[in-house]
Amino acid sequence: MKKDLPEIDLKELRKWKKRNFKERMGWVKRYAEWLKKTPNKEWSRQQKEIID
Amino acid sequence: MELSDIPGGYFLEKEENSLDRLVLDYVSVLDGTEVKYVVVSGYVAILFGRSRSSEDVDLLMEKIERKKFFRLWEALSHRFECLNTRDAAEAYDEYLLYDTALRFSYPGRFIPNMEVKFPKKTIDSWTLENRKKVVLNKKTIYVSPIEVQIPFKLFLGSEKDIEDASHLYEVFKQRIDIALTEDFARRLGVEKEMRRLMQ
Numbered sequence: 001m002k003k004d005l006p007e008i009d010l011k012e013l014r015k016w017k018k019r020n021f022k023e024r025m026g027w028v029k030r031y032a033e034w035l036k037k038t039p040n041k042e043w044s045r046q047q048k049e050i051i052d
Numbered sequence: 053m054e055l056s057d058i059p060g061g062y063f064l065e066k067e068e069n070s071l072d073r074l075v076l077d078y079v080s081v082l083d084g085t086e087v088k089y090v091v092v093s094g095y096v097a098i099l100f101g102r103s104r105s106s107e108d109v110d111l112l113m114e115k116i117e118r119k120k121f122f123r124l125w126e127a128l129s130h131r132f133e134c135l136n137t138r139d140a141a142e143a144y145d146e147y148l149l150y151d152t153a154l155r156f157s158y159p160g161r162f163i164p165n166m167e168v169k170f171p172k173k174t175i176d177s178w179t180l181e182n183r184k185k186v187v188l189n190k191k192t193i194y195v196s197p198i199e200v201q202i203p204f205k206l207f208l209g210s211e212k213d214i215e216d217a218s219h220l221y222e223v224f225k226q227r228i229d230i231a232l233t234e235d236f237a238r239r240l241g242v243e244k245e246m247r248r249l250m251q
Contacts, residue, residue: 006174
């Protein structure tokens, strides 16, 4: 493994964390929208596969 | 857990779950189009036995030219659909180049999905460059080095992230470079959390 470690700009990384969180929240909203218009049989089948 | 060290990574045999199958299918397309990638974040903990599931798998792929991306898009379209857009140019120009993830799932499915980005941060590029090979049931997946994955999860800081970090530390503490892990923890401003994890 290369030991020349990257310079990390923590301020930049914290900004990324905030932006990433916002993007993920947007995705949660989009998933919920899809869920509401999808028959229970279908969404629960997909959910079951990742929960089981 | 039976986990063996191999040059550049680990050898693991286990029963595959739906996330493993999704990842193996997806990376086989990346391999087929010679696109370098690394799987990061929660799936790394799940691959190594963490008892939780996830709706998505985070993957960084090397920044490729537009033309090569179109070839990849075509190859992916036989087995996956993009949940963000149906248009390859839009996917490249409006998502990947803007550090916004593309999501791919099996056709007609919403979950689970692959969340794909180009490396943007210095730590992303380092992770891709130093990826670890995992031979899972004779197939290969490249994942983030554990030495960066643990501190990065601590940096993200949610309860789930801290549990993932703790799981990886417990499973790998005899195998990883602790000094390097601590170095990353310092760079990410999570030395205190790292010390707590190691107690």
